[in-house]
Amino acid sequence: xxxxxxxxxxxxxxxxxxxxxxxxxxxxxxxxxxxxxxxxxxxxxxxxxxxxxxxxxxxxxxxxxxxxxxxxxxxxxxxxxxxxxxxxxxxxxxxxxxxxxxxxxxxxxxxxxxxxxxxxxxxxxxxxxxxxxxxxxxxxxxxxxxxxxxxxxxxxxxxxxxxxxxxxxxxxxxxxxxxxxxxxxxxxxxxxxxxxxxxxxxxxxxxxxxxxxxxxxxxxxxxxxxxxxxxxxxxxxxxxxxxxxxxxxxxxxxxxxxxxxxxxxxxxxxx
Numbered sequence: 001x002x003x004x005x006x007x008x009x010x011x012x013x014x015x016x017x018x019x020x021x022x023x024x025x026x027x028x029x030x031x032x033x034x035x036x037x038x039x040x041x042x043x044x045x046x047x048x049x050x051x052x053x054x055x056x057x058x059x060x061x062x063x064x065x066x067x068x069x070x071x072x073x074x075x076x077x078x079x080x081x082x083x084x085x086x087x088x089x090x091x092x093x094x095x096x097x098x099x100x101x102x103x104x105x106x107x108x109x110x111x112x113x114x115x116x117x118x119x120x121x122x123x124x125x126x127x128x129x130x131x132x133x134x135x136x137x138x139x140x141x142x143x144x145x146x147x148x149x150x151x152x153x154x155x156x157x158x159x160x161x162x163x164x165x166x167x168x169x170x171x172x173x174x175x176x177x178x179x180x181x182x183x184x185x186x187x188x189x190x191x192x193x194x195x196x197x198x199x200x201x202x203x204x205x206x207x208x209x210x211x212x213x214x215x216x217x218x219x220x221x222x223x224x225x226x227x228x229x230x231x232x233x234x235x236x237x238x239x240x241x242x243x244x245x246x247x248x249x250x251x252x253x254x255x256x257x258x259x260x261x262x263x264x265x266x267x268x269x270x271x
Contacts, residue, residue, distance in 0.1 A: 004225055007059050011052065011229055018048055018236070038243035045237035052229065060225075067221035068230055074220060075234030078213050082206065083242050089201050092158040093194040099180055103195055104239040107202030112235055114207050119231060122214050123224060163204050167197055206235065 049072055057065035086104075095103060158164060167173060171192050178184040178193035185191070210231075217227050 003059050007056060007225060010055065014048070014052065015232065015236075018045075035244065038240050041240035042237060042244050045233070045240060049233040049237070052233065056229075064221075064223060064226060067223060068226045071217045071220045071226050071230035072233055074216055075213055075230050076237065078209065078216065079234050079238050079241065080245065082209055082238060083245055085205050086202065086238075086242055089158045089198055089205070093198050095195065095198055096177065099177065099195060100243070101239070102180075103198055104202070104242060107199045108206075108235060108239055110199065110203035111206035111238075112232060114203055115210050115231055115235060116228070118207060118210050119214060119227060123227065126218070158201060161201070163201050164197065167192075167200060173197060 053065055053069050053072070056068050090100065090103075172189065174184065174186070174191045174193055176193060177195050180195070181193055182196040182199070183190050183192050213231065213234075214227070217230060221227065
């Protein structure tokens, strides 16, 4: 077994145990997450990511380990921008606070699966067609520019989004949370609640953000191991970060502009 394969196996084991411990055993159904709990869980994921950094240093050497650390910090900073959108979605559909943890858990687990698929397809395309990197660079430049000049009038409106319009068109939706259910039956027919809509939107929004994160992290490293692990560790920390920052996120006045500058810088790097 190669060193890379050993690291992948260890990552899979750590990931499975961490999910069982943090997302399963430490969280009760419909539990309200306090700031103190969110802080502990955020530390848990950050410490775990840093421990994996040390492990990669030992197994893969300094260069790969530093690439992983840089990519993880990049993904972590980009994930803060996700939280702005998450807050808008929860507010728009009037999700009760006691359901936050469960909805985020399911949405993020779906996002991890979709992101693995997206990264795999993206890497395959880049390996086959090297020129796609220039498209990635152009996309980062465009995204960075749009983020930098965006105003509050252009703020994401969940109930006017194409995702919600698509769900309305193809699924019977009800304007309530079904008392914590994702689907209820009315006159024997299935109807999907706002919690189901929110979960789908969280997963799809993360895929949209992956359009930025994949080319951004590839500007740091072209190693598949670095790309997968940094992405997944950053996504896993989203839920606890949401509870930690949701009351203070509006105070990050220039966060969006800062992220935009980073994206533009990496976009320029591709050229």
